[in-house]
Amino acid sequence: MTETLVLRTNEGIDPQLHIWGWDVAGYLFLGGLVAGLLFFIGLHMRRSGARRALPTSVRWGAVAAPLLLGAGMFLLFLDLDLKLHVWRFYTAFRWTSPMSWGSWILLLVFPLMLVQVLLIAPESIRSLLVRAAPASWAASMAERGWNVVASLSILTGVALGIYTGILLGASVARPLWSSAALGPLFLASGISGAAALLALLERDHAARAWFTRADVWALGAELALIGAFFVGHATSTRCHIEAIQLFLGGAYTAPFWGLVVVVGVAAPLLLEWLELRGRVVVSAAVPVLVLVGGLALRYVIVAAGQAAGVGGDAPLNTFF
Amino acid sequence: MSGSLFPLYTSGAFGDEIVLFIQLLVGIGFGFALERSGFARSENLVSIFYGRDFRVMRVMFTAILTAMAGLVMLSGAGLMDMGLLYLNETFLWAQLVGGLVLGAGFVVSGYCPGTSLAGAASGRIDALFVIAGVPLGSWIYAELYPLLGAFANSASMGTASLPSWLGAPVWVVAVGVFLFAGGAFLAVGRIERWVRRRFVGTEVPAPGPAPIRINPLKSATHHLLFAAGLIGVVVLGAAYSARTVPADWGRYVGPDEHEHEGKVLPPLGAIELARILVEGSQEIAIIDIREGSKEASVPGSIFVSAGDLTERAAAHELPHVDAYVLVSGDGERVRELAPSLAAHGLYATWLDGGTRAWKKAILSPPRTPEGGVTKDQVALYEERASIHAYFTDAKTAPLKVKASPVLKVAPKKRKGGGCS
Structure with missing residues (x-):
């Protein structure tokens, strides 16, 4: 029997192709979720205007956002090989590097989120914080700049959401990731995840319906962007066409179409649409599906993007 | 729900990835139908037992009729092979007792395993408790198995079906x-009308849904469908019965932990075996029983002496594959050994012709066809040459092999079935 062995067992000869794992996928998911939360917080702050009447879920969302982003950045920290060197991100700014952009965006988003907590967090939490004098002063300053905070929130939300996709797209060596649709796709997914989370937290029926409607739009946009992602790859260069085969019969077909498209987008979209038309009453399971789908989207894209390289999905050292 | 997409899956129409995806769609559809028909509400299931509302039973019976009519008609039309359908083995008494225990669980909880998932998805807390109960009950059963095992495995009837048990044609059943x-x-x-009438004139509101206004068109459609199913089952079921014996209905044969129903398959020629090996299309083990010289052995052979063979088969020490190909020097001794492997459920x-035939047909170069040959002969020569090259490491053009023959073995045993 003819047996062809390609021995590539020498350490360091082949580039390490699979270097990002669940932690990066988890960070991208949480980052996108926070981006969506910032978007909706800003939107509702603008909508409420002088009345200052915000849905309860939005108030709690403002509390959750810094915690979720903190958890996401902790995952990113876990991914670092040289953990003690984390401060070096903040000694330089390279405008050509999305990594550098990201680390600065993340740092700048935190003050904004803290101001939002002081402004709109539920009274039980706010009263704890405002007792401290500087916080009280900051809160009164922010109160005057309500609309500025709202607009900033929308802008940073969109920037953060797009950035999580561009971070992947910047790597030309990974054909699956190099797509202009990835940034908007992750943004739409982040917004839909945030709408689902807020719908999950909301008790008021009218406000809940508002978030459900927002989720239907965001999920619809996500579906369209997934389509754009496929069209973009299918009409691009040979290596893009081969990379997208991972989702068209290749190793990631079932996770992508099953978990991401059907479970995470199509099924919740259908059920929420039916709910808005008064045909069914959906439970907490539907927003949970949207969140699971959002996590699955990041996980599948991160994993498949690294598989689409030399040798397709075959592990490098063992392929014959 | 069964574990695979039958029969499209077994026919290899889709890859695993697509099958998983289709299973997901079927599952979502199943769950949606369960939820919409009220199975996710424990009240609806329990109200059967008070005689108030039989909707769950109606849906269940409709599902049974639809599935049965589909199976009978499809196999009658020759579109489906009932022999491939996997049926759980019947252990009469254990399953009667188990059925009663399960039924008691239905009454108490108002759910069965499948509907509890639908209930949980529609936000019912009690359904979550039922879901938690499934692994708990399984664990308790596993712990008690040493005590219950003898009873659970007693009174086996094999894979029984009503037609085979009654000896009646499928269509009659x-x-x-x-x-x-x-x-x-x-x-x-x-019963529903009678139960509800007892509440008329009392201050207690009638239980169950308000009397359904019967839409004459819908009702006529239902009657028509029922009649169409009945006629279809008679006509196509009779066609099926004319072709087969009742016992074939849903009779699953294959390797099994309890019952051993192996089979001796027709012998393979050297070329056929080579095709299977080249294509790697089936999981086979090649067992060479020669004790002396191992000359001209088939690549990948394992060497087991004739004396050890049945012993190792009995002890499940042979590799787990779909089929076993026995090889000897001349192909004579193994002819008698094959039935003894089959007796162990393999x-x-x-x-055919043993390693002598292998050496002649595969290991020696084929004779070049001379003068006035047909296209078929050329194709045959090309295939022989490429097979020869494949097994002797000779340099060659890409392989040109005809499709390998298919050893007809039963599909691997799968779990599943029941109302879950």
Whole structure:
């Protein structure tokens, strides 16, 4: 029997192709979720205007956002090989590097989120914080700049959401990731995840319906962007066409179409649409599906993007 | 729900990835139908037992009739092979007791395993408790198994089905089930009316849904569908029965932990075996029983002496594959050994002509066809040459191999079935 062995067992000869794992996928998911939360917080702050009447879920969302982003950045920290060197991100700014952009965006988003907590967090939490004098002063300053905070929130939300996709797209060596649709796709997914989370937290029926409607739009946009992602790859260069085969019969077909498209987008979209038309009453399971789908989207894209390289999905050292 | 997409999966129409995806769609559809027909509400299931509302039973019987009519008609039309359908083995008494225990669980909880998932998805807390109960009950059963095992495995009837047990043609049984279901539909309607009438004139509101206004068009459609199913089952079921014996219905044969039903398959020629090996299309083990010289052995052979063979088969020490190909020097001794492997529940065949034939047909170069040959002969030569090159490491053009023969073995045993 003819047996062809390609021995590539020498350490360091082949580039390490699979270097990002669940932690990066988890960070991208949480980052996108926070981006969506910032978007909706800003939107509702603008909508409420002088009345200052915000849905309860939005108030709690403002509390959750810094915690979720903190958890996401902790995952990113876990991914670092040289953990003690984390401060070096903040000694330089390279405008050509999305990594550098990201680390600065993340740092700048935190003050904004803290101001939002002081402004709109539920009274039980706010009263704890405002007792401290500087916080009280900051809160009164922010109160005057309500609309500025709202607009900033929308802008940073969109920037953060797009950035999580561009971070992947910047790597030309990974054909699956190099797509202009990835940034908007992750943004739409982040917004839909945030709408689902807020719908999950909301008790008021009218406000809940508002978030459900927002989720239907965001999920619809996500579906369209997934389509754009496929069209973009299918009409691009040979290596893009081969990379997208991972989702068209290749190793990631079932996770992508099953978990991401059907479970995470199509099924919740259908059920929420039916709910808005008064045909069914959906439970907490539907927003949970949207969140699971959002996590699955990041996980599948991160994993498949690294598989689409030399040798397709075959592990490098063992392929014959 | 069964674990695979039958029969499209077994026919290899899709890859695993696509099958997983289709299973997901079927599952979502199943869950949605369960939820929409009220199975996710424990009240609806329990109200059967008070005689108030039989909707769950109606849906269940309709599902049974639809599935049965589909199976009978498809196999009658020759579109489906009932022999491939996997049926759980019947252990009469254990399953009667188990059925009663399960039924008691239904009454107490108002759910069965499948509907509890639908209930949980529609936000019912009690359904979550039922879901938690499933692994808990399984664990308790596993712990008690040393005590219960003897009872659980007693009174095996093999893979029993009503037609094979009664010895009646499939269509007769199917018509019987149709009539039984029709009668049950009429009877439960009466019971519902009777129970509700007892509340008329009292201050207690009638239980169950308000009387359904019957849409004459819908009702006529339902009757028509019922009649169409009945006629289809009689016509196509009779066509099926004319072709087969009753015992074939749903009779699953294959390797099994309890029952050993192996089979001796027709012998393989050297070329056929080579095709299977080149394509790697089937999981086979090649067992060479020669004790002396191992000359001209088939690549990948394992060497087991004739004396050890049945012993190792009995002890499950042979590799787990779909079929076993026995090889000897001349192909004579293995002819007698194959049935003994089959007796241990394995699919066995042998290499016709043994390694002598292998050496002649595969290991020696084929003779070049000379003068006035047909296209077929050239194709045959090309295939022989490429097979020869494949097994002797000779340099060659890409392989040109005809499709490998298919050893007809039963599909691997799968779990599943039941109302879950």
